[in-house]
Amino acid sequence: MKIDAIRQREQLTGWLLVIPAFLVLLLIYAYPIARSFWLSVFTQNLGTQLKPVFSGFHNYARMAFDGRFWETMMHTAEFSIASVVLELLLGLGIALVLNQSFRGRGVVRTITILPWALPTAVMGVAWAWIFNDRYGVINDLLARLGLIRSEINWLGEPMLAMLAIIAADIWKTTPFISILLLAGLQSIPADLYEAHAIDGANPWQSFRQITLPLLMPQVLIAVLFRFAQAFGIFDLIAVMTGGGPAGSTETVSIYIYATVMRYLDFGYGAALVVVTFLLLVLAVALASFFLSKLRAQASGAE
Amino acid sequence: MGKRQKHSLKQRLLQSLGLFVAILLSIKLLFALPGLTQQPVTLTFLIGASEVPTWKELIKQFEAKNSDIRINLIEGPNATNLLEDLYTSAFLLGGSPYDLVYMDIVWVPKFAAAGWLMELSQLFPKEEQAKFLRGDLEGGRYRGGLYRVPVHTDAGMLYYRKDLLEQAGFKPPDTFAELMQISQALQKQGVVRRGFLWQGRQYEGTSAMFVEILKGYGGFWINPDTLEVGLDRPEAIQAVQFLVNTIRDGVSAPGVVTYQEEETRRIFQSGEAVFLRNWPYVWYLANKEDSPVRGKVGLKPMVHAPGQSSAACQGGWGWGIAKTTKHPEQAWRAVQFFSSSDAQRQFTLMAGGLPTRRELFKDPQLVQKYSFLPTMLEVLDKAVLRPPIAQYDQASDILQRYLTAAFTSQLTPERAMKAAADETRRLLGTKG
Numbered sequence: 001m002k003i004d005a006i007r008q009r010e011q012l013t014g015w016l017l018v019i020p021a022f023l024v025l026l027l028i029y030a031y032p033i034a035r036s037f038w039l040s041v042f043t044q045n046l047g048t049q050l051k052p053v054f055s056g057f058h059n060y061a062r063m064a065f066d067g068r069f070w071e072t073m074m075h076t077a078e079f080s081i082a083s084v085v086l087e088l089l090l091g092l093g094i095a096l097v098l099n100q101s102f103r104g105r106g107v108v109r110t111i112t113i114l115p116w117a118l119p120t121a122v123m124g125v126a127w128a129w130i131f132n133d134r135y136g137v138i139n140d141l142l143a144r145l146g147l148i149r150s151e152i153n154w155l156g157e158p159m160l161a162m163l164a165i166i167a168a169d170i171w172k173t174t175p176f177i178s179i180l181l182l183a184g185l186q187s188i189p190a191d192l193y194e195a196h197a198i199d200g201a202n203p204w205q206s207f208r209q210i211t212l213p214l215l216m217p218q219v220l221i222a223v224l225f226r227f228a229q230a231f232g233i234f235d236l237i238a239v240m241t242g243g244g245p246a247g248s249t250e251t252v253s254i255y256i257y258a259t260v261m262r263y264l265d266f267g268y269g270a271a272l273v274v275v276t277f278l279l280l281v282l283a284v285a286l287a288s289f290f291l292s293k294l295r296a297q298a299s300g301a302e
Numbered sequence: 303m304g305k306r307q308k309h310s311l312k313q314r315l316l317q318s319l320g321l322f323v324a325i326l327l328s329i330k331l332l333f334a335l336p337g338l339t340q341q342p343v344t345l346t347f348l349i350g351a352s353e354v355p356t357w358k359e360l361i362k363q364f365e366a367k368n369s370d371i372r373i374n375l376i377e378g379p380n381a382t383n384l385l386e387d388l389y390t391s392a393f394l395l396g397g398s399p400y401d402l403v404y405m406d407i408v409w410v411p412k413f414a415a416a417g418w419l420m421e422l423s424q425l426f427p428k429e430e431q432a433k434f435l436r437g438d439l440e441g442g443r444y445r446g447g448l449y450r451v452p453v454h455t456d457a458g459m460l461y462y463r464k465d466l467l468e469q470a471g472f473k474p475p476d477t478f479a480e481l482m483q484i485s486q487a488l489q490k491q492g493v494v495r496r497g498f499l500w501q502g503r504q505y506e507g508t509s510a511m512f513v514e515i516l517k518g519y520g521g522f523w524i525n526p527d528t529l530e531v532g533l534d535r536p537e538a539i540q541a542v543q544f545l546v547n548t549i550r551d552g553v554s555a556p557g558v559v560t561y562q563e564e565e566t567r568r569i570f571q572s573g574e575a576v577f578l579r580n581w582p583y584v585w586y587l588a589n590k591e592d593s594p595v596r597g598k599v600g601l602k603p604m605v606h607a608p609g610q611s612s613a614a615c616q617g618g619w620g621w622g623i624a625k626t627t628k629h630p631e632q633a634w635r636a637v638q639f640f641s642s643s644d645a646q647r648q649f650t651l652m653a654g655g656l657p658t659r660r661e662l663f664k665d666p667q668l669v670q671k672y673s674f675l676p677t678m679l680e681v682l683d684k685a686v687l688r689p690p691i692a693q694y695d696q697a698s699d700i701l702q703r704y705l706t707a708a709f710t711s712q713l714t715p716e717r718a719m720k721a722a723a724d725e726t727r728r729l730l731g732t733k734g
Contacts, residue, residue, distance in 0.1 A: 046415050046692045050394075133557035134569060156559040156710060244504020245559050246707035261387055262695040264394075264416060 033277065039270035046264055059271035068247065068255065069272060073279070076251040078162065080230035083169045084223060090170065091177030091222070092215075098178065099185040109182075116175040124239030127168040131155050131240075158248030161241050165249055169236060173229075177222045184218030185211070216295040223291065224284055231280050252276050343629045345636055346374040347402040348392075350385055356653040364639045371632045382406050393418045393624070401627035402636060405450055407441040407618050408506070408688055408695075414444035415692035420623040423448040425634050437616040437685025438658045444690055449622050451641045452658040454649070456617030458514050459681045461570065461578040461588070464600040466493055474602055478518065478544050481577060481605045485553045488576055496575040497553035499566040500545070504706045507562055509688065509698045510615040511579055512705060515541045517613030517686050518606035524689035524697060529730045533701070534716075534723035540607075542708050542715035549709065559709045571595055579604065581617065585674055586654050601674060603681045616685040618658065656682075693729055700725045 040059055042052040063069055098109055115123070130137045131154035142148045154164045188211065196206050234253040237243060243250030256276070260269035349357055354377050361373045378385045386409055392398040393416065403419065413419050426448060431439055435455055442450030460481075462474055466488060475481040485497020501507040516523060521537030524530070532538055548554040558566070563580055567587065570578040573594045578584065588599045603612035621637040623630060639645060646657040650668055656678060662668055663679040689697060704722035707713045713721070 046412065050416055132565070133560065134555060151556070153556040153560065156557060158710065158712065241560070242503060242505045244702070244706050245710045246504065246712050247703040258695070258699065261390060262383075262699075263693065264390070264412065 036270045036273045036277070039267060040274045042267045042270075044266040045268065050264065050266075052267070055267065059268045060275070062268065063271055063275060068250075069252075071247065072250045072252045072255045073276075075162070075249060076231055076233070076253075079166060079169075079233060079249075079251060080227055083166050083173070083230050084226045086166070086170050087174045087177050087226060088219065088223060090174045092181055092219075094174065094178040095181035095185055096211075098182050113175045113179060115172050116179075118172070120172065120235040121239050123172060124168065124236045127164070127171075127236075128155065128240045131164045155241055156245055158245060161245060161249050165237055165240055168240065169230070169233070172236070173226065177226060180222045180225075181215060181218050184215045188214045213295070216291070220288065220291045220295065224288060227287060228280065228284060231283070342370050342372045343632050344372045344374050345401040345627075345629060345633055346376065346399050347404055348376045348378045348385065348388055348400060349404050350380045350382075351377045352380050353653065356649055359652065360640060360645050360648065363645075364636060367639070368632075368635060371629075371636065373636065389413075393626075396626075398624055398626050400624050401629060401633045403622040403624055405620055405622050407438075407450075407452075407616060407620070408698075410442055410450050410622070411444045411690045411692050411694055413622065414447065414449045418625055419449040420625050420627070420630060421447045421449065422451065422623065422634075426451065433660060434658050435660060435682050435685070437614075437682065437687065438618050438620070441616055441618070441687055441690070442620060442622075444692075450620040451622075451637050452618055452620035453641050453646060454619045455656045455658045455682060456581050456619075457614035457678075457682050457685050458510060458579060458581060458604065458617075459601050459614055459678075460604050461580060461584060461599055461601050463494075463573075463576050463595065463598055465598040466576055467600075469493075474600060475577075475605050477608055478515075478605050479608075482548070482551070482553060485576055486551065489552070494574060494576050496555050496569070498548055498577040498579070499554060499561070499570055499575045500548075500558055500579040501561055501563055501566060502545070502559040502706065502709050503562050504702045505562060506698060506702075508702050508705055510617065512541070512545075512701065513615045513686055513688055514579070514604045514613045515544060518604060518610055519544075520607065520610045523701070524691060524726065524730070526690050529691070531723050531726045531730070533726060534720045538723075539715050539719050542705065542719055545705075546708055546711075546715055559706060582656055582678065583654070585672075601677060601681070603684050612681075612684045613686040614681045614684045616687050618656075620658070691730070696729055697726055700729065 039052075041054065041056055043055040043058060044050060044052040094112060098105065098112065102108075129135065133139060133151045133153045133156065136154065138154065139148070139151045142152070152160065155161045192210050192214075193206050196210060201209065232253050233251050234257065237249055237251055237254060241249045243254050252272070256269055256272050259265050259272060263269075354375065357375060361375060365371065365373060378388055385404075386406065389400065389403060389405075389409075392400055393413075398418070403413070405413065410419075422442075431448075434452055437457070438452035438455050439448075442448050442452060467474060467484065470484075470488060470491070470493070472484045472487075475484055481498060488494050489497055501511050513523065516538055519537040519541045521535055521541060522532040523538075524532070545554075549556055549558065555569070563584075566578055567580055567584050569575055570580075570584075571588050571593055585599070585601065587593065589596050603614060606612050621640060623633045623637065627633050641658070643659055643662060646659060646662055647665060647668060649655060650657050650662070651671065654672075656675075657663070657668075660679070663675045663682075665675075669675050688694065691697065700722055704713070704718040704725075708715050708718035712718075
């Protein structure tokens, strides 16, 4: 009876202590999202003198036939999936190397994290010059190696421009993934590998049966983080191509920015935000579902 | 004893009441004081950081002459779109801190349509208006109202290599065909790598460039009065075809579809091309001491089709007054000062940049320093506006997307322009 009362009081204290954090979360996450939902059922643009006029689901109907929106959605998905998958593979490789002990490891680790520490807009300008058809380093290298005879117009072809942007993004954010994975690698006890080796496992088997399953939590976090971030990519593309050529590298966030800040079409912009938000939540939910299933399988296989 | 105590309590109560009233009065006085002592009013505006040093000098002079006005200058980013974002968000949030608005010409219709600007035609007499360049002044109008007083002008034109043309015995070209011929001849001789450089990246600069080519073929983009769209007319398709041909024939580098002003300027300045379409700033840079083409550059209005005339896309900056300002009278005095002949002359002498008053293009002091001013006036007289409609940004984005689709051979010029025209009509709510 007495213990029950104490527990109850503790629970109450617990709730009381949580309330401030909960309120802050509500204020900075829930409120903007709810507000976007609210705005999205109004038409508020230059046509209405910027006054909100209730229009129900008109904005959503308009979106269904807005080719530009679905195109930008596709570009965003292409970009996010390609960059996250490649960054994960590369990042894992780098993390494995950095986890070995060798001379000068501290220096190498510091250098590896550098790209991530640079402001995106600055490195975007640099990459735009690297991919410049006339003065770019890439074309120069390829020409010197005798691989190309005429200059490749990297940022001037829809496909190549997307590749160039993905390459720049990989350069920038792979370090982030490798640092995350490195932390995961370091938390795996060495005796596991020892015992495994005594049982006669070769390094590849150790990697598959110990490293991968135990690294899964970090992989999951890295993928979710990076996917959500890649989905909102803005600065890199704004600097490198401005969404061109022919809108081929325009992402959702660039389109939303244009709709709200330049076209002053707030209701429609809010509807775009809402749909993008829901699609992103769906994508993240699916990704984490499959990854956790994968993880369960991997640990079950042990 | 008890009585005394009671008395003192009453006294104390009275005392504190008196104190309270005194405090109240003095607070009230504090607020009323500025009115009595003529405290100067403060005018606030936002300007790109690179222009700040020059403006500070002008502001100092203005404040010396107007002791009742203080100017609060806020430094903003240099990029035009970022500056626009800052002004836009300030107005959207209501209670904008800005009294004056330093505006790029293409913001005018949108800002005016949003109701953020004060109408100026009552303050700005007709005979005063006539002293300004026509294109710059017209760029300040939206649906009959005047919202901006121009202070710097900007216009697109054709730069050419005087020395190369003379050597080969060519006159500067007047038509698109001549430009192509000269380019190809000089390229064949191996004198230069490229003929003609222009800005083809998907961004506002492409629309500006295209306006010139389009008008040069006798076409139009959007008629602001009737909202008629001319992008799928034969002249417009010819204009796109011309630009596509320059890439196809190697006269322009394939990279032009990724270039903005600076990339084209650098390549031209390094001596790799004969012709360049660009803005006036190139003149200063191309004639700097370390420039390989120093003294070898000429400029003229853009080429055109036979029987048509040249066109220069009108750019430039000017002053508007925020509708929310509490000091419209003082704000107008500041605008008058900053757009005055004297202030503009000083600005040009200090920082380059072209004035907007016609007389200054013949001003001896200015012409002595900038010999190209009289030629510039010829260019500026051909100025063409980008369509002054509220949804200009959207219309421009549509055009840019389909132009770059044609430049990169995703679509033929016909199909690209048909699609662009249809989408623009949908935007404006007009039927084909």
